[in-house]
Amino acid sequence: EPEVTQTPSHQVTQMGQEVILRCVPISNHLYFYWYRQILGQKVEFLVSFYNNEISEKSEIFDDQFSVERPDGSNFTLKIRSTKLEDSAMYFCASSASSGRALGETQYFGPGTRLLVL
């Protein structure tokens, strides 16, 4: 069964460093997402991406964050200068749909646990 994969599973970084989290969405999916979950809290939407551009982003997704689809399979989240409060589990998700993603099911990867020291 196709699945979303994410690398690395864990990342430890120093405050102020740049990190890139990588995701390989399900191959025939067209919408891609990033969410984060601070330890013990709810899952929060960061950004959605379709047709090589951001379709929606949350207030959390400020100028420190960027997303990219550098090739036909990878989808990345970059945090330019990490802060202590960026420590969280970051989930990538993807959904099918060739147009407006009308409530399509989003399938999540296993997550990357980011720890900023």
Place this chain on the structure above:
Amino acid sequence: AQKVTQAQTEISVVEKEDVTLDCVYETRDTTYYLFWYKQPPSGELVFLIRRNSFDEQNEISGRYSWNFQKSTSSFNFTITASQVVDSAVYFCALSEEYGNKLVFGAGTILRVKS
């Protein structure tokens, strides 16, 4: 604005008991979609069910069943004859018609003891 409330922070049951997880949502849209996801101790998010706002039929899948009631804006999830492997955090989520982000509830921790 959309909002999902899972008022039960944590529930503990003994194996074979039935358990219902509550979910109440708020939205101004007439078309919307509701989801349940399971997060086991390993941390991944596992999709369980999707429902659109026009389909109020209850659904049963094995030991799982879902009760969608638009009149009370609720989408509750029942596990029948719970098992230890059901221990996880369960999230209810909502997406509206125009927009594709999921808004999650705070989650309910379910502990099933043997």
